[in-house]
Amino acid sequence: MKAILCKSYGPPENLVLEEVEDPVAGENEAIVEVYAASLNFPDGLQIQGKYQFQPPMPFSPGSEVGGIIKSVGPGLKDFQAGDRVMATPGIGGLAEQVSVNADGLRKIPDSMDFKTAAGFAMVYTTSYYALKQRAQLQPGETLLVLGASGGVGLAAVELGKLMGARVIAAASTDEKLDFVNRLQPDALLNYGDGDLKEKVKALTDGKGADVIYDPVGGDLFDQSCRCINWNGRLLVVGFTSGRIPEYKANLALLKGSSMVGVFLGRFRKEEPSEYEKNFSDLLAMYNQGKLSPIVTESFPMAEYVKAFEVFSQRRVMGKVTLEIKAE
Ligand SMILES: NC(=O)c1ccc[n+]([C@@H]2O[C@H](COP(=O)([O-])OP(=O)(O)OC[C@H]3O[C@@H](n4cnc5c(N)ncnc54)[C@H](OP(=O)(O)O)[C@@H]3O)[C@@H](O)[C@H]2O)c1
Structure with missing residues (x-):
């Protein structure tokens, strides 16, 4: 699969788009085929080595995606291949596939497109x-x-x-x-x-x-x-x-x-049931038409530098996503 990789800290121009091995689903995990990936301000810090949590090198940035489950690992309940999901892998989202633990997977309504799903959580x-x-x-x-x-x-x-x-x-x-x-x-x-x-x-x-x-x-x-x-x-x-x-x-x-x-x-770790309840409330609000997530800019995967620049140039209005695969 293709992935946007950080191999040395620096500006987005230092990132590379490369072929890497497909991920394999571990215990309680699913492999999500990514259609859209959201960018957030911390992603720009992480690739410069300036965030409070730094994954080991090399890594693909990107904490949240929208896509379809490709395969499931042992022990994963309630999800199967073909499910449309929003997923929060935490890291590795700017890639064609990402492995996601069960607690980071949520099914999405048919009416929600993948870029909205990517930018929601x-x-x-x-x-x-x-x-x-x-x-x-x-x-x-x-x-x-x-x-x-x-x-x-x-x-x-x-x-x-x-x-x-x-x-x-x-x-x-x-x-x-x-x-x-x-x-x-x-x-x-x-x-x-x-x-x-x-x-x-x-x-x-x-x-x-x-x-x-x-x-x-x-x-x-x-x-x-x-x-x-x-x-x-x-x-x-x-x-x-x-x-x-x-x-x-x-x-x-x-x-x-x-x-x-x-x-x-930390809230998610310390108070998982409260976090889950909040998430359910938010999805219910979305389903009732009370929330209107606004994705204003969506860039092709290869134009990731432009997407990061929206943040570094202080231009953000709404959510910014990368389109990894056409719907
Ligand atoms: N605590 C948490 O759990 C948590 C969770 C998620 C995100 N965050 C943090 O929340 C912050 C915002 O994240 P985000 O993804 O929403 O960012 P964003 O979309 O880029 O929005 C950040 C806002 O900050 C303002 N800003 C002021 N000075 C800026 C500068 N020098 N460069 C860029 N923006 C500047 C901008 O508005 P104006 O131009 O109008 O000032 C911009 O709209 C980040 O620091 C992120 O790490 C924290």
Whole structure:
């Protein structure tokens, strides 16, 4: 099969598209023939050796795919060859086939195409966990979402609205905000000029937001600590700005606010049944037409450099996928 491989850390141009051995399904695993693979911001870090988890070299990046089960290994129950699935192998997704453990396999409705399936799991499960378990977001509360046009941000806007919050969608350009506006947030905020704090205060009668969803970090995090409401929760989701900020404890004291970490991978390991319940809830929401995942850009497999550039050039609006095999 063909696979996009990282053999030395560096920019996407260092990746190679090569023939490798087909994977073989181990105990409790399936081999998924990949039709579409999703890219996420961490993939771009991983190929540079800058992510908190680095697989051994060489590796194929890509944590989630949509495709059809080709074969199943010993002990795998509930799945068989021919099943259409969304799969979260964790690594190895940018390839024509990938082996996936049972807990990373989910059947998809016939109405869901493979690129939608590929881009569903990571963004929705992260943002739902963040808003539901970590923030315990309540109807009527104000939710500020930073990086609102990106993968996890867009899912947070959509889920925040469904959970009954007043959602302020914030991004760095008007073009991105126009894009997010299709989800009908209650307010739009452009922080492209560097100001977040005063704009949030103006939109919240000077009180600040009850919950702040932050996948960006850096200066926006610093300002978020200063425009959070009494009893507010600041969700630490990621650091796309490139700077891991420091939390000023005096601000937590003065505002009665909390900084709350969000780590999907650990949640999945520590609380597997809660994770499964979240996932089922999300698929039910999709089946009821309440969620509309938006894949905006889909590149042929050979154009993987262009796909990675959407992230490194800060251009993401919605989900970005690679088309590995035509449907
Ligand atoms: N904690 C968890 O369990 C978990 C799970 C999934 C993802 N994450 C993290 O969440 C973050 C977002 O992931 P994603 O896949 O949703 O990313 P994405 O689609 O690229 O979105 C990231 C957003 O960050 C903003 N941003 C600000 N400065 C940036 C910069 N210098 N370069 C690129 N983007 C910048 C961009 O919006 P503006 O231009 O509007 O600012 C962009 O929309 C990543 O740090 C990822 O590691 C964490």
